[in-house]
Amino acid sequence: MTRPIPLAWWVLLGTTCLLGLAFLLGHHLSARVPEVGALEPVQALPAERLEVMHLQRGQTLGAVLQDASVGWSEQNALLLAFREQANPRRMQDGTRITFRYVPEPEEDWLRGVDVTMSRDETVRLTRDEVGWSADLVRTPVWVDTLMVSGVIRDILWNAVLDNPDLSHLTRGDRDGLVSRLDQIFQWQVDFSRQVQTGDTYRLVMEREVRPDSSMRSSRLLAVEYVNRGTPYRAIWFDPEEDGQGTFFDEDGKSVRRAFLLKPIELARISSRFSTARLHPVHNIVRPHRGVDFAAPTGTPIMATGDGVVVFTGWRGELGNLVEIRHPNGWLTRYGHMSRFEPGIRVGTRVRQGQIIGRVGMTGVATGPHCHYEMVRPDGRWVDPLSIPLPPGDPVPPSAQERWAEESRERLLLLETLPGPPIQTLVQGPDVVVAEDQPDQGGR
Ligand SMILES: [Zn+2]
Numbered sequence: 001m002t003r004p005i006p007l008a009w010w011v012l013l014g015t016t017c018l019l020g021l022a023f024l025l026g027h028h029l030s031a032r033v034p035e036v037g038a039l040e041p042v043q044a045l046p047a048e049r050l051e052v053m054h055l056q057r058g059q060t061l062g063a064v065l066q067d068a069s070v071g072w073s074e075q076n077a078l079l080l081a082f083r084e085q086a087n088p089r090r091m092q093d094g095t096r097i098t099f100r101y102v103p104e105p106e107e108d109w110l111r112g113v114d115v116t117m118s119r120d121e122t123v124r125l126t127r128d129e130v131g132w133s134a135d136l137v138r139t140p141v142w143v144d145t146l147m148v149s150g151v152i153r154d155i156l157w158n159a160v161l162d163n164p165d166l167s168h169l170t171r172g173d174r175d176g177l178v179s180r181l182d183q184i185f186q187w188q189v190d191f192s193r194q195v196q197t198g199d200t201y202r203l204v205m206e207r208e209v210r211p212d213s214s215m216r217s218s219r220l221l222a223v224e225y226v227n228r229g230t231p232y233r234a235i236w237f238d239p240e241e242d243g244q245g246t247f248f249d250e251d252g253k254s255v256r257r258a259f260l261l262k263p264i265e266l267a268r269i270s271s272r273f274s275t276a277r278l279h280p281v282h283n284i285v286r287p288h289r290g291v292d293f294a295a296p297t298g299t300p301i302m303a304t305g306d307g308v309v310v311f312t313g314w315r316g317e318l319g320n321l322v323e324i325r326h327p328n329g330w331l332t333r334y335g336h337m338s339r340f341e342p343g344i345r346v347g348t349r350v351r352q353g354q355i356i357g358r359v360g361m362t363g364v365a366t367g368p369h370c371h372y373e374m375v376r377p378d379g380r381w382v383d384p385l386s387i388p389l390p391p392g393d394p395v396p397p398s399a400q401e402r403w404a405e406e407s408r409e410r411l412l413l414l415e416t417l418p419g420p421p422i423q424t425l426v427q428g429p430d431v432v433v434a435e436d437q438p439d440q441g442g443r
Pocket of ligand 1: 371372
């Protein structure tokens with residue numbers, strides 16, 4: 001049985017709480033806002049003198065402090081504070097160390113030291129009453145959406161690099177953008193041969209920008225390339241919402257193919273697929289069941305499609321070989337490797353474009369190259385350079401609803417830029433008829 005608490009108790013309790021709160025607030029405020037009778041003139045902090053040093057190869061942070069004429073006890077205090085935020089033994093050559101001095105008539109006074117660990121992190125050492133303290137300062141970024149269009153005069157590279165709307169991007173970021181456009185459209189457009197003056201592009205990009213205007217990360221949301229009047233579009237979409245999204249066209253078909261055209265980004269074809277060729281080492285005529293891509297030793301070799309590694313090891317004349325089984329039953333083989341990439345072993349799941357090993361000339365080879373084979377599910381070898389590559393998976397039915405919404409959103413952003421009308425938007429992929437409208441009579 002519960003007895004009701006008398007009202008008086010409630011009043012007392014409430015008053016106590018209020019008083020306590022008022023005390024705390026008052027204390028807090030008075031601590032933060034000093035009471036001033038007459039306003040004193042406010043002295044601006046003296047300007048700092050900055051001295052920048054860089055960690056030389058093999059040099060320690062302590063040695064840099066020594067070079068900067070920081071006294072012994074101060075060096076120890078600084079290193080101790082630094083260790084709270086980072087490991088002084090794990091610093092990269094070239095790390096920038098900024099000493100912040102307050103100019104004094106006798107000798108400048110060291111107020112702080114900033115150690116730039118990476119573009120996104122700085123350890124800030126500050127002197128206070130008791131000594132030195134350290135904070136990890138993250139470079140602030142902001143997120144925005146960049147929408148750009150352009151016309152090709154000669155090559156795509158120049159059209160992107162010289163676009164005034166992209167001039168605030170660093171050279172490296174613009175280079176990266178061209179590579180990504182090339183990657184996205186690699187199955188549709190050969191940017192080294194097919195491009196024509198008057199071709200146009202439009203792109204919508206979501207990015208994180210640092211104060212120096214370099215990008216921390218970015219994602220192309222929608223891209224269009226119009227080649228000789230034919231528009232190619234790619235819309236970013238993540239069907240499983242696991243960060244492994246990819247690009248689809250307006251109809252939800254994958255822009256990718258199940259296989260890359262070649263396992264090495266920049267390579268020269270040194271020998272083609274043939275049913276009978278004169279072997280350069282054995283000097284006899286026999287079939288060459290793959291394509292040889294010549295590249296310097298150590299060049300990365302990529303898995304041409306998603307799959308599972310089913311063999312790594314020595315395989316006779318092919319030397320170090322990796323075999324990958326793909327979901328569609330195909331098999332790809334990569335020979336003569338100088339070494340396998342760490343973590344690549346039987347059973348490893350690999351993604352298209354993932355590095356699996358390095359070019360070499362193990363086995364029988366006259367020079368460094370990757371011998372690349374494609375085997376169909378029925379066990380027949382095919383010429384990787386002449387087969388029509390099977391398409392990648394379309395948007396799965398389970399994600400259709402989200403796809404309709406997100407793709408439309410992204411295409412609408414693309415359409416704010418000058419360019420050809422986007423048909424699916426004109427027709428509307430999902431025409432919504434207002435509910436109060438009379439039935440249109442079974443059209
Ligand atoms: Zn070969």
